[in-house]
Amino acid sequence: MATSTKPTLPWKLRLMTSLLSHLLNASRRSNGTVNRRLFNLFDRQLPPSPSPIDSVITSDVTVDATRNLWFRLFSPSTSTATATLPVIVFFHGGGFAFLSPASTVYDAVCRSFCRSFNAVIVSVNYRLTPEHRYPSQYDDGFDVVKYLDENGAALGNVGKCFLAGDSAGGNIVHHLAVRVCKERLRFVRVLGLVSIEPFFGGEERTESENRLKQDPLVSLDITDWYWKVFLPNGSDRDHEAVNVSGPNGEDISGLDYPNTLLIVAGFDPLQDWQRRYYEWLRKSGKDVEIMEYPNMIHGFHLFPDLPSTPLFLSHVNDFIKKQVAGN
Numbered sequence: 001m002a003t004s005t006k007p008t009l010p011w012k013l014r015l016m017t018s019l020l021s022h023l024l025n026a027s028r029r030s031n032g033t034v035n036r037r038l039f040n041l042f043d044r045q046l047p048p049s050p051s052p053i054d055s056v057i058t059s060d061v062t063v064d065a066t067r068n069l070w071f072r073l074f075s076p077s078t079s080t081a082t083a084t085l086p087v088i089v090f091f092h093g094g095g096f097a098f099l100s101p102a103s104t105v106y107d108a109v110c111r112s113f114c115r116s117f118n119a120v121i122v123s124v125n126y127r128l129t130p131e132h133r134y135p136s137q138y139d140d141g142f143d144v145v146k147y148l149d150e151n152g153a154a155l156g157n158v159g160k161c162f163l164a165g166d167s168a169g170g171n172i173v174h175h176l177a178v179r180v181c182k183e184r185l186r187f188v189r190v191l192g193l194v195s196i197e198p199f200f201g202g203e204e205r206t207e208s209e210n211r212l213k214q215d216p217l218v219s220l221d222i223t224d225w226y227w228k229v230f231l232p233n234g235s236d237r238d239h240e241a242v243n244v245s246g247p248n249g250e251d252i253s254g255l256d257y258p259n260t261l262l263i264v265a266g267f268d269p270l271q272d273w274q275r276r277y278y279e280w281l282r283k284s285g286k287d288v289e290i291m292e293y294p295n296m297i298h299g300f301h302l303f304p305d306l307p308s309t310p311l312f313l314s315h316v317n318d319f320i321k322k323q324v325a326g327n
Helices: 011-027 036-042 104-117 136-154 168-182 207-211 220-230 271-283 308-325
Strands: 056-064 069-076 086-091 120-125 157-166 190-196 259-265 288-293
Touching: 011 036, 056 104, 056 136, 069 104, 069 136, 086 104, 086 136, 086 168, 086 308, 104 120, 104 308, 120 136, 136 157, 136 168, 157 168, 157 308, 168 190, 190 308, 207 271, 259 271, 259 308, 271 288, 288 308
Parallel strands: 086 120, 086 157, 157 190, 190 259, 259 288
Antiparallel strands: 056 069, 069 120
């Protein structure tokens, strides 16, 4: 539970989240479309860097040019044995509608992951809504995993693979994990799943959604819009893609679902849905660990100057090492 009535945040972070909120609101049209030109004016895109930056080199790999499906590969420049390192397949947040691996914030966070975990990071550029609705994002994710199964040996050790995602990306990796469990892959072996403040929901309004409904990044108004432009026409928020632990959720009790680390922030309106996910995984017989950061907001891990961010990185690193050691 949160230990105060408001999160303790530096003024620069408050200003940044406020500006991002205004940009998102201005870019979302009431008719269910996005003003891409406006958003892209402020979404600075960074090119890959074959020369090391902060001990990390990057390159972009095309999977399917016809649908602009590609990933940014982050590799430690200090490692002489990249092919032996774990591979973390990462999916960015943004409500399924915004941002990319080249966005400044996600280029930076994946560099941090690469250094902190001594792992190869595959940051996926999946198709965005509303131009591409469900299940395009899940299909793109699985096709990247298939690409790694066929071509990943030169990139890292895909036998030590992890799925990770934040917010909407956390939703994607859950559904991707379910699909991977059902498919025969030759080389990719998923050892664990890192779900960072995942974006789940439902028709019901939970206590945390009502209490924190003015959150600048995931308010009720914003999340309702995200779900509306993501789901098939005529669907409600109890769709299995949204309410994974609800009445329409898929039974995973018989699947070899990966061990999971769930990250929850105490001032995230989505936290009640995330805790339901945790309890659902446990009832389904799955190994899941929850790490809570009581005074943090949704997306806190994107800001390296927050005191909880290094702790978050340490917790994820410990989880990865534990899964690798156990396999």
